[in-house]
Amino acid sequence: MSKIGITYGPMFLGLQDISAHPVDHLAVAKVENLVNPKDSPYQLHPTTTDCALQLFGPAASRGQPHSFVKLLLPQYFGEIYTKRPRPNLKLELSSSVSVTGWGAIHGDAFAIAGSEVVLKLLYVHLVPAADNSAADIDPVQAIESSKRLVGAPSSTMAHLEKYRKWLAGHVQQANTAGYEAVDDASHIFTLSSAARLQLIEETAKQMENYNSAPVGRAIIRTFENSVDIFTGKADALDLLMQDEILRKIGDLVAKFWDFGDFLGILSHTKPDLKILEIGAGTRASTSLILDSLVSPSGERAFHSYTYTNISAGFFVQAKERFKNVPRMKYSTLDVSKDPAKQGFELGVCDLVIATNVLHATPYIGETLVNVRKLLQPEGRLMLQEICSSEPTQQRGDGESMLTFLGTKWFNFIVELTQAGFNGLDAVVYDEKVPYYTNATMIASPHNIPKANNKRIPVLSTAPTCSAAARLSNSIAKHGFEIEFCSLTDTPKPNQDVISILDLEGKAFLENVPETEFNLLKAFIASLKSSGMLWMTKSAQVEALEDGGTFERALEAFEKFQARCKDLEVEPDFEYAISRGVIHVPRFQWVSISDELFSRKEFDALKTLEIGKRGALKTLQRVERPESKLTGDEIYIEMRAAGVNFKSVLITMGIVDNYIGDGNGLGRIFNSRNSSFLPEIMREANGYGLDVVLNSLSGDLLHASWKCLAEFGKMLENGKRDFIGQGQLPMDPFEANRTFYGVDLTLYVDRRPLVINSLLERAMEWCSQGAIQPIKPVKYFEAHQAEDVLRGMQSGQHIGKLVMVDHGARKFIYLSRSGGKGKDDAALVDELREARCTAQIIAGSVVNKADVQKAIAQAKYPIAGILQMSMVLKDASFPNMTYEEWQDAILPKIQGTWSLHEAFASQSLDFFVLFSSFAGLIGHWGQATYASANTFLDAFAQFRHSKGLLASVLDISIIGDVGWVS
Incomplete structure (x- = not known):
């Protein structure tokens, strides 16, 4: 099993006395009972169940190890039965299977303790795992290839002579040291040439049944034409391009990877990504990358995608393949040469992708320098290369991939650093040692830090509070120190400020006195071209603090300081820190018709029927005339x-x-x-x-x-x-x-x-x-x-x-006008025509006594709340009076608190808050309105944290009804 990548630890190496039937697909074994009835919560230990699954392998292969060549994964269990066995009894396992033509198996397994059945796995389906590795060098093929090339003349191409020596090295290794993945490799030397050729042919036929078939075809084609390749009669690349073998190998390697998480986070953080792919060619990686660059709403999450190759011959097929992908560009690029001289703008790419291509350039150091030229300071290089514990591929300078990504790994890091990168941010292999064949690496450019002021102004009214101490400690770790300032101070010019006013107890603006309100206005006005990072407690997302919260806050401040007003996309002005991760908000397009269709209530009559008697899962609604x-x-x-x-x-x-x-x-x-x-x-x-x-x-x-x-x-x-x-x-x-x-x-x-x-x-x-x-x-x-x-x-x-279909019929209104508004009577009449009743009570939602009065006067029990209070007092914040601030803020903030507290002990069917899009993006001259609506969004989260119902509706501009109309 270890040869196909299944490595078990000591707890899972439980099978003993394994035997299999030589003709039928049957196997039996023994396993220890690891369950201690005194302290184990298990009926049967999980490792025992796993051993029963392991036994399917010997049963399927009839106990012949050479037939057990594919990892099998459980796909379906028809029935599982377990029973706690008596202690100190060894379990007897048995399994029987049937094997399908494509390698899947169906079978049953049993475990018996004494005379009792303690485990039954019935109708189990196992399927072959997707082949995760390209074919390793076959010592049989290496011997025959080396033998064929012994008499071939020396090639004028240096890399082919390197290839000849490489084959000879494998022959020697197979004969002396053997191969980890091949049993008794030295035995191959005792075979006749005809026997080895037959073995190669049989192996090639077996590979056709697996995902790695294109690799097998490439090996065979190279082997069969090796002499012609060395004598110059055939070109290896032309041979491998036939039947699209090379493209299919690229597709196979690309499928090993899922770039979705990395590219999803990158495109979320920077929606206007400028992406350039080097040597795109015919591989499937481009398609997989483009599929990952799609927003939740289905929009392409990039500004431009430049598809490059050293030859324009690939572009015709690529343009047809990606004709439905917008913002695609096609351009020739030899990355071993200066991209500026080839017409490329330098320092603009957010992401450069190189998939199994950089190794083919003559000098990797110069190539990496050219790649760095293409990247903007905050850009990323995503580099993917085939690698192995064996040197399986040759570079143009004669060094193998083992040198590039193996024993001289340090040299590559040095090359990368000298080219202007910060080394490697991440390296991920497609498999564990020694089965990996491919590595994906992420690197970022090294940027000389700006000479920022080492003293960071922090706005605070309580410099000795715990928040100030924690922030000070985090800042000190990065070589900075805090310079506290108060609302009565004048900010220093061209220096951003961090405010911790909201972290010093209650929210600073909650019932803020007029004096402090005016001081805040004056302080903000004096910032001029500088900015302020205002830190608050959890509001928009679940923000569970950890020890690194203030560390992340400092990172956000550094990003805030690096903002640029000249970008096509506005910089981020809002961050949320949750579980030690910085989050940034994004809006996504939504199809209203699709959303409504999923919620549409059809008028057709339907009856509830059971599809299969006894199976509640088969309940269905069936239309009837x-x-x-x-x-x-x-x-x-x-x-x-x-x-x-x-x-x-x-x-x-x-x-x-x-x-x-x-x-x-x-x-x-x-x-x-x-x-x-x-x-x-x-x-x-x-x-x-x-x-x-x-x-x-x-x-x-x-x-x-x-x-x-x-x-x-x-x-x-x-x-x-x-x-x-x-x-x-x-x-x-x-x-x-x-x-x-x-x-x-x-x-x-x-x-x-x-x-x-x-x-x-x-x-x-x-x-x-x-x-x-x-x-x-x-x-x-x-x-x-x-x-x-x-x-x-x-x-x-x-x-x-x-079960009810909601049909509201009774309404109670709490309004300052108390039914005396010009449209109030018409509203009551309209509701009456709809067979509804309306009760209007005069009062302000800000006043808790008025809310209690409305509850007391209600003719019917109150089932739910619609908080629709709004007062507009639009003005720029520096010119706003304290009264204007209060008038606009209190109905939504204090009014919502009044409703929340009045119904704290009452179970409601709904609590809907009418908010505004302005609370998410802000509008000039609407600071009060925006902040009040931001509170409503956060208040919904607050009620959820208390296990209470709450929904918030962030309304945009509506043409037919509402204030704007």
Whole structure:
């Protein structure tokens, strides 16, 4: 198993005494029971289950190691059964499989402890893992190639002579030291040439069944034409271009990688990426990279993508392949030469990509210098190269890839550093040692730091607070120190400031006195061309602090200081730090039609049906034609449907569907066990009940039967025992007890007059208040039908479960105008026409007493809140009066707090905050309006953190309704 990349640790090396049938796909083994019944939470230790899966390999290969050449991964388990075995027993494992034509297997595995089955894995499907490695050098092919080239004349090309020596080295290694991945490599030398050729042919045929088939074809084609290549009669590149072998190898290597996370973060941080790919050629990496550069809304997340190659011959195919990708550019580039002399603008690329191409340039050091010229100071180089623990590829200067990315790795780092990079930021291999074949590296340019002032101004009213101390410590680690300033100081020119006013206790602007408000205005106005980084506590995202929060804040400040006003895209003016990571906000385009379509409510009539009786997962809504009313029928619009245990029996296929029934009684006992029997008898003074209305089954039916007093009557409205042919003891009938079986669905069908009379009587009792709905009532949306039925099935419910279609009909308004506005009367009339009621109460949401008054005067219970308060006092912040600030801020901030506190102990169906897009982007002259709406966005997060409902609607400009219209 280790030869195909499966390396087990000591805990998983549990199989003992493995044996396999030589003809049938059967295998048996033994394994120790690692579960200690005293302290283990496992029925069966996970390593034991893994050993059972391991046994599928010997069964599939009939115990022949050379046939076990592919890693198999479980895809499906039909059934898993486990049981805790007795201690100190060794488990006996067995497996049987069938093998498909493409390498997948289906089988079963069992584990027996003594005479007990403790593990069953039934109907297990395992499939071959995608081939993750190109073919290694085959010693058989190396021997034959070397033999063929012995008599070939010396090549005039230096790299071919290097290749000849390389082959000879592999031949010697195979004969003396052997190969880690090849058993008994020296045995190959004892074979005849014909036998080796046959072995090569068989191996080539086997490779055709795997993803790495193009690699095998390339090896065979090179082998078959090796003499012609050395004598100059054939060109290796031309041979490998035939049948697109080279492109397919590139596609294979590219598929090993997923660039999505890296490119997603990079394009999110800088949406206007300028990307240049060197030596794009025919590889699939370009397609994979472009697929990763797509925003969540489907937009291409880059400004331009320049596709380059040393030859323009690739462009025709590439332009056709990427004809639907916007902002693609095509240009020839020889990266071994100065790009400026080839017409490229220097220092503008955000990302340069080089996939398996830089090794082919004559001098890697000069090549890296040219790449650095293309990058802007904050750019990145994404470099990918084939590498191996064996030197498998030749560079133009004769050094192998082993030199480039192997034993002389340090030399490459030196070259990279001398070319103007900070070494390597990251290196990722496609596999663990020794199975890796490819490495992806990220490098960033080295930039000379600007001569920034070593003293950072920090605005604070409490320089001794903990926030100031933590920030000071973080800044000191980077060689800076804090220079505290207050609101009465004048900021130094051309020097950005960090404000920690919001970290010194409560939010600085919460109920800020007029004096401090005016001081803040004056301080901000005196900043002029300088900026301020205002630090706040968690607001927009879940910001769990760690020890590096202030370290990240300093990074954000450095990025803030490096802002440039001349960029095509505005610099970031907002950062959030969560779990030690700096986040930046981005807007994404959304298709309104797509969003609405996913929520569209269709008018067609639908009925809820079960696809497969007993499987609640198969619940589905099926459209049915609308029937026309006939005779004395009337149309009823259903807003709610009660669900009872009979609904569960219907979906489980126990009874036929017809019509639902169900109601209840006021006094409730536990009906999930027989404890209700003694409690009822105690309540009935030992006499029993005159009437028992029962829906329980099994043993609980018998308990209900025992509750019946002499001359009592029991009405059975359950169906399970009827269908299951349940039995009752006969002796209670001696005391004149009567048992009735009642199915109201039959009354509906065969005794409609009786049902009509019963319904009339029930409605009369309801109107008189003699009967009331069972409490509590749990509400579900229609799409939660499966959850409702599962809740009923589990028995974890009291009374009725109800699904509702929200149809609001009663409104209460709290308004300063109190219904005296010019449009208020028209609104009330319009609501009345829609069969709604409206109650308008005069008052301000800012005033807690007014909010309490509205609650007290409400004619109906308040189910939800729409916070739509707004006062506009537009003015630039330096020219704004304290009164204008208060008037605009308080309705949204203090008003929202008033509502939150007034309903703190009340369960609401919704709490909707009407905010504005201005709170996300800000508008000149609307500082108060923007900040108030930013508060609403944060307040929704606050309520969520308390487990309370809250939704916020950030409204943009609307043409037909609202303030703008």
